[in-house]
Ligand SMILES: [Fe+2]
């Protein structure tokens with residue numbers, strides 16, 4: 001199916017039938033394009049990557065693939081098909097019909113949640129804007145741009161909701177989404193992880209593995225929402241999100257595969273691995289520690305009255321809510337590890353509704369661990385004993401009960417100065433970052449790879465690996 005380029009904003013929300021909304025979005029569109037030119041991938045405006053574009057919500061053919069200049073990409077608005085007679089699946093409103101309009105009393109709550117989600121989408125494009133210059137292959141360059149344009153579409157998804165359902169406030173928030181910038185001293189992005197620089201491809205793969213996966217869990221929580229337009233738009237966003245996590249998962253795996261090849265030749269000594277031009281596993285572990293711990297903060301506090309009220313009101317549920325036995329969660333508690341105030345750990349019973357962040361975070365940690373186990377199988381199969389590990393969720397937290405607590409990656413409390421002295425063992429040092437950056441040399445011959453990363457198992461959309469995935473015009 002081809003994209004209808006006559007449509008300025010491809011959509012399945014009958015934009016043509018709502019002139020006011022269409023005009024408002026057509027007014028926002030040039031601002032978005034200005035933002036893309038200024039804050040999106042630098043110097044690649046004439047480049048034509050081979051991109052997937054969402055063109056409908058039909059499972060069989062929801063996307064089309066073609067070479068396209070990124071400013072000409074069609075960022076469309078697509079909501080998953082409306083489920084007839086859908087009911088609220090959790091909380092105090094359980095079993096009542098879902099809302100097609102925003103209930104007045106939930107207006108500011110919903111607006112804040114949509115803005116916070118929306119803010120992460122352009123933020124990640126800003127974080128990744130320099131990476132094109134050091135792509136290890138055309139395949140990877142194409143994947144970077146694929147992720148970037150889809151995060152752009154996710155921004156459109158949230159902006160659509162703001163324009164369609166929140167009137168003037170919504171329009172103002174949509175403008176502000178283009179005015180905050182990742183890492184900006186005066187107007188930073190809302191969530192801290194999205195202000196961290198992503199300046200090398202190892203960070204990019206860790207980000208797409210850990211941080212895009214947080215995105216998946218947030219979207220899955222919203223996909224349960226009683227506000228049906230939010231549920232439908234996030235449900236469709238999830239079809240795109242899967243590829244972002246694949247880029248991260250397979251990216252890290254390819255780095256490890258290349259490292260293992262080098263280790264077979266020169267041994268495990270990190271310095272020797274580095275001299276041979278690969279990323280030593282201890283460095284990889286430190287990058288993993290950094291991005292995992294940062295991403296954990298995105299789930300919010302362990303015990304949260306906000307989370308409880310979102311659940312009670314039917315605004316934000318648990319991923320795959322239908323799989324839980326109890327959708328009300330009025331009784332019951334979850335035992336959560338908390339700092340005891342004396343440098344130790346204590347277990348606290350938190351009422352279930354207040355523990356929603358922790359319930360979702362635990363599911364996330366479990367999923368993160370499955371990838372790490374997969375990577376460890378590669379290492380073991382190559383005959384080495386090193387194991388990568390996820391640090392404790394208490395480690396290096398900036399939000400929640402463990403914020404600022406001095407604990408090691410196993411979660412054990414540390415005496416005052418031990419943390420600072422060992423931080424370069426646990427987190428990327430300036431020297432690690434400089435080394436990783438030194439590997440980042442751009443390769444732009446079709447089918448060729450930089451020396452620090454193994455080729456992928458297969459190409460995109462059943463095309464061969466040496467396909468020209470990006471036309472560098
Ligand atoms: Fe996204």
Ligand SMILES: [Fe+2]
Nearest residue numbers: 212215241244
């Ligand atoms: Fe994503």
